[in-house]
Each structure stands twice: as C-alpha cells, then as structure tokens.
Amino acid sequence: MLTLNLIPSSPVTFSKSTHQYYPIKRIQNPKNFIYPPAFLSKSTPHSPKICNFNKIHGHPFGKIQALCSKRTHFSDIHENPSRKPGSHVLKAAAASESNPEGEAEAAEVAAKSKAKTLQLALVFGFWYFQNIVFNIYNKKALNVFPFPWLLASFQLFAGSIWMLALWSLKLQPCPKITKPFIVALLGPALFHTIGHISACVSFSKVAVSFTHVIKSSEPVFSVVFSSFLGDSYPLKVWLSIVPIVLGCSLAAITEVSFNFQGLWGALISNVGFVLRNIYSKKSLQNFKEVNGLNLYGWISIISLLYLFPVAVIVEGSQWVQGYHKAIETVGKASTFYIWVLLSGIFYHLYNQSSYEALDEISPLTFSVGNTMKRVVVIVSTVVVFRNPVRPLNALGSGIAILGTFLYSQATAKKKSTGGEKKS
Secondary structure, eight states: OOEEEEETTEEEEOOSOOSSOOOOOOOSOGGGSSSOOHHHHOOBTTBOOOOOOGGGTTSOTHHHHHHHHSOOHHHHHHHOTTSOTTHHHHHHHHHHHHHHHHHHHHHHHHHHHHHHHHHHHHHHHHHHHHHHHHHHHHHHHHHHSOOHHHHHHHHHHHHHHHHHHHHHTTSSOOOOOOHHHHHHHHHHHHHHHHHHHHHHHHHHHSOHHHHHHHHTTHHHHHHHHHHHTTOOOOHHHHHHHHHHHHHHHHHHHTOTTOOHHHHHHHHHHHHHHHHHHHHHHHHSGGGTTSOHHHHHHHHHHHHHHHHHHHHHHHHGGGHHHHHHHHHHHHSOHHHHHHHHHHHHHHHHHHHHHHHHHHHHSOHHHHHHHHHHHHHHHHHHHHHHHTOOOOHHHHHHHHHHHHHHHHHHHHHHHHHHHHTOOOO
C-alpha cells in the first residue's frame, strides 16, 4: 500500500501498485484548486469525479497544481458550447492569408505604376529625340537645297508611305473609308498643308530657333480665332498670352538672322495649324471612332495631293539645277539622300509619337511636355548650328516660352473643368 500526500490532511490511497495507471478514487478537498479544469468539474449523477493523470505521468507532481491553476480554452468550451473548437485558429489562418494577398496587390500596383512611368518616359524621350532629329536634318537639307516646297512634299510622301505600310501589314487598324469621311477631311488637310509648307519656308529663311520662338505664339491665334467663333476664355488665359506677344516681339527685334519671309512663314504656319484644329473639331465630330494616328495618316495623304502640284508650279523648274548644286556642296550624293530621308521619316515619327503621348496622358501633361519640347529643340539647334544668340534675344525667347507654359496650364485646367478632352 503506497500513500502520497498530494493535499495536506487529505490522504490519497492507491490500489495495489502495478505497471498500469489507475485513476484517483477520491479527492476530499478540491476547493484548494483555484480554477478546477473542466474535466474535474464535469460529473454525472451515477459516477464520482475522476481525474485522469495518464497524460502527465512522469512529470514532477509540483507541475500538477500549475496545470490545474491555469484556465485553458477547454473551460471556455464548457462554459460556451456554441463556440466551435479551433475557430480562433481558422480566423488567424484567414488573417494570415489575407495579408499576403494585400501585399501581392500592393506589389502589383507598384509594378504597374513603374511600368506606366517607364512607358511615358520612353514616349516623351522618343518624341523629343525624333523632333530634334527632324529639325536638324531638315535644316541641313534646306541649307544646301533651298527648295522647301519639294522637301515639304517629300516629308508628307514619307508619312503617307509609312501609314500605308502599317495598314497593309495590319500593324495599325485601317479606318473605314467613306465619302463623308473624306469630305470631312478636306478642310483640315488643307489647313495642315498651309501650316506645314509655311513652317518649311520659315526654316529655309531663318534659324530654326527663331522659327520655334515665333511658333510658340500659336496660342495667341488660337484664343483670337476661337473667340471670334463664339468660345469664351477666362481672364487668366488672356493674361497668359501677354508675355507670349512681348517675348516674341523682343526675340524678333534682336534676332541676328532676322528675315521677313521667315517671320511671316512662322506666323502663317501658326494660323494654318490653329484653323486645322478648329475646323477638325467641327467637321470630324461624327468620326470619333477614328483614332488620332489614323486621322493624321489620312490628313498627310490628302495634304500631299494638295501640296505637290503647287510645288511643281512654284519651284519645279529649279529642282534639277538645285540638285546638282546640292551634291556639289555636300560632296557625296548619299549624304544628301540620308539628310532628306531622315527629315521625311522623323517628321512623321515625331507627329506619331505626339499622338501616342496624347492618348496616354492628360491634356495638361501633354501641354507641358509640348512646351518643354520647344525648349529642348531650340537649345539643341543652337548648339548644333552654333547660331549666335544675343542676351536680349535669349530673354525674349524665355519670356515667350514662359507665356506658352502659363497658357497651357490655364487652358488645360479650363478643359478639365468643362469635361473636354483634347483631340
């Protein structure tokens, strides 16, 4: 007979010891346990309270009281039978699973944002680069072959061939051609032709930087013509064109290579492109399914049909003599061909990139980018051709560019407020 004192003054008697484990027969004073576990508190009418220590056999008896004094979740189950065992484990698992999903979504959004930023950087980079290349090689070709009508016709021809190739190879969806669509394009294509040939004439007479400074006054013509047609502009838009006028005037007065033909060519170019934009909004309202690139492609084709016959009349008799003189000046015929070819290809590419940029970004961002494009082109051409720039000329150019920037900010906010989308 073996006797152990688990509780003072409460002898516990075990049956004859064997290798098997036997439950405790009787506990006289169970109130010494602070929180009796559920398996001690639960009883039936016909059975005594039984505590099975088989699970903890082999531990020091000092731990038995500690185990019994701790309130575990098993007692919660006894007190609240509606609670399912392990529910807290399922909730924790669900929470741990939701966090990786949130992290994955955040990572995906960050990756898309980086991809979008990279795409816009590439679009702007190509747009600026192509514009710089066009202006440089266009001016080089005009310096040795001063026939802007033929060169402008070739640039439209290169763009037309490019678009026909894209449509034939199905790299660009070809719009459905109807008679009303062609009729609607006749007006915008005519004004585009006027704007393009006038700019080329200006490039052939004055420095590229001066032409771009004068072309930055295009917002002035846009506000004036649109106002005559019934559009209204807030005061800040009118105030923004004041520095444009002052800056262009100062730049023109102090321009070293000043030429009236060059000045008038740039101004007429502004008028042509402004009327093209205004007329396009009115005549192409029923053809909004045609995207910008396809629209520009068909405008180029029709403009070529407008321009080339007039070019033959204006300067066709001088082309052969001018060609031989250009080859003699350059030294290699291939060099001259490359200049002309690059001017034609990059003229279309930079216009294509501008339409792609406009499809990807807001009108405000596009306007800011277009303003900075002029700055980049002016600086690049001054560096390449080493044109002398007087301090007052640089100041006037800067004021005009600043006015263009302020105008783009004011008009873009007006469009976003009115719910318009630039086309």
